[in-house]
Amino acid sequence: LGIVFEMKIKLYSYFCPENCLTDFFSILKALVFRKIRQGAIINFQKKFSSIINRRNSFTFGSGRMALFAILKALEIKVDDEIIIQAFTCNVVPRAILSVGALPIYADIVKSNFNIDFEDVKKLINSKTKAVIIQHTFGLKPNISELIQFLDENDITIIEDCAHCLTPINDPRLNIDKGLVFFSTDHTKLVNTHVGGVASCNDPKIAQRLASLQSDAKGMGVANIIRLSFSIFIEVLAQTTRLYTLMRPFFFVFRKSPLYFSWDDGHDCGDAVNRAGGIYKFSWLQAVVGLKQLEKIDQIITHRLRLSKALNIKYSYYNHESGLPTLRYAFLVDDREAFYQLNYSEVKHSTWFVDPITGGRELYEELKYSPGSCPIAELVSSKMVNLPLSSKIPVKFYK
Numbered sequence: 044l045g046i047v048f049e050m051k052i053k054l055y056s057y058f059c060p061e062n063c064l065t066d067f068f069s070i071l072k073a074l075v076f077r078k079i080r081q082g083a084i085i086n087f088q089k090k091f092s093s094i095i096n097r098r099n100s101f102t103f104g105s106g107r108m109a110l111f112a113i114l115k116a117l118e119i120k121v122d123d124e125i126i127i128q129a130f131t132c133n134v135v136p137r138a139i140l141s142v143g144a145l146p147i148y149a150d151i152v153k154s155n156f157n158i159d160f161e162d163v164k165k166l167i168n169s170k171t172k173a174v175i176i177q178h179t180f181g182l183k184p185n186i187s188e189l190i191q192f193l194d195e196n197d198i199t200i201i202e203d204c205a206h207c208l209t210p211i212n213d214p215r216l217n218i219d220k221g222l223v224f225f226s227t228d229h230t231k232l233v234n235t236h237v238g239g240v241a242s243c244n245d246p247k248i249a250q251r252l253a254s255l256q257s258d259a260k261g262m263g264v265a266n267i268i269r270l271s272f273s274i275f276i277e278v279l280a281q282t283t284r285l286y287t288l289m290r291p292f293f294f295v296f297r298k299s300p301l302y303f304s305w306d307d308g309h310d311c312g313d314a315v316n317r318a319g320g321i322y323k324f325s326w327l328q329a330v331v332g333l334k335q336l337e338k339i340d341q342i343i344t345h346r347l348r349l350s351k352a353l354n355i356k357y358s359y360y361n362h363e364s365g366l367p368t369l370r371y372a373f374l375v376d377d378r379e380a381f382y383q384l385n386y387s388e389v390k391h392s393t394w395f396v397d398p399i400t401g402g403r404e405l406y407e408e409l410k411y412s413p414g415s416c417p418i419a420e421l422v423s424s425k426m427v428n429l430p431l432s433s434k435i436p437v438k439f440y441k
């Protein structure tokens with residue numbers, strides 16, 4: 044019934060991915076020429092490293108698997124503590140728990156929805172092995188606060204750039220290992236349907252990541268076929284003029300065994316269980332990803348123009364925080380009223396409506412104590428966000 048109601052014309056989905064039907068020419072070409080297939084992952088990794096300015100990049104089946112690999116490469120062990128922010132995706136603390144370590148939640152700041160360094164300082168102890176710095180919606184953490192924090196604390200930093208392609212490259216900061224992970228799932232700036240990348244500058248960590256990548260499970264032919272169907276149907280379903288028409292069909296397709304996705308509960312550490320463990324990125328994802336990396340400057344420029352247009356209206360961000368590139372996110376008193384009154388051509392959906400996506404029933408399992416991060420809880424109750432994508436013209440948000 045919900046779908047019938049939703050048949051009101053919607054032009055834009057809540058994430059509007061950047062890939063398009065022409066990507067299939069590249070897939071067909073790669074199917075014909077083995078050399079393209081064989082070189083695709085290396086080419087993707089090289090191009091990715093040069094865009095994000097790190098020496099090494101290694102692809103994995105998802106962002107959480109890339110984080111898991113980084114934690115393994117750092118030799119994080121049982122009972123070690125990793126500080127992360129609340130207002131995050133549940134797969135982040137899950138990856139930490141999968142290596143046997145404990146996620147410790149710090150609160151966030153309202154201005155950019157990123158970790159509050161003052162809170163982190165209170166949580167650091169002898170068991171703390173790393174702090175994950177998330178770039179929520181593609182917003183930078185406050186660099187001067189980070190510089191001061193690192194002057195006072197000698198601690199490993201891992202950047203969570205699941206929402207962007209711009210890790211910290213500030214010359215004032217010497218984040219020596221340069222550890223960062225990305226997600227290339229279908230809601231992100233680069234869409235390979237599912238996927239992730241772990242990058243670094245440190246040669247020893249790079250060697251370990253290479254070996255974890257080579258030991259990871261292959262996707263297998265059946266999953267590559269499911270991936271290609273999933274990408275194809277999603278490209279059609281996310282085409283502006285076809286979106287409403289395709290929704291019922293897409294709804295059914297997503298329930299079918301042909302649709303590929305990782306379950307949020309996927310255990311990266313579960314090597315015994317056939318379904319668990321970490322997976323490789325396939326040539327198909329690399330081919331599709333490369334198409335988008337080739338036009339990444341245009342993608343980011345357009346998204347920033349949309350963000351700027353929205354910021355003129357809502358003035359949520361000042362110059363220091365920069366502007367988001369994944370979704371334009373800000374706080375309102377009444378979320379439902381905002382969505383009913385604004386941008387009815389968008390299929391609205393909010394990231395994140397809980398301090399940890401998935402909500403209360405996951406708190407115990409993921410070691411979050413309700414009430415411990417009040418700003419993250421407040422922000423998640425008042426958050427709205429709007430999609431940014433090259434498929435949306437700037438005049439739509441003016």
Ligand SMILES: Cc1ncc(COP(=O)(O)O)c(C=O)c1O
Pocket residue numbers: 105106107108131132134135177203205206225226227228238239
């Ligand atoms: C902040 C954050 N970190 C990590 C991830 C993990 O990405 P993936 O779904 O590719 O595992 C996500 C997923 O959206 C995320 O939002």
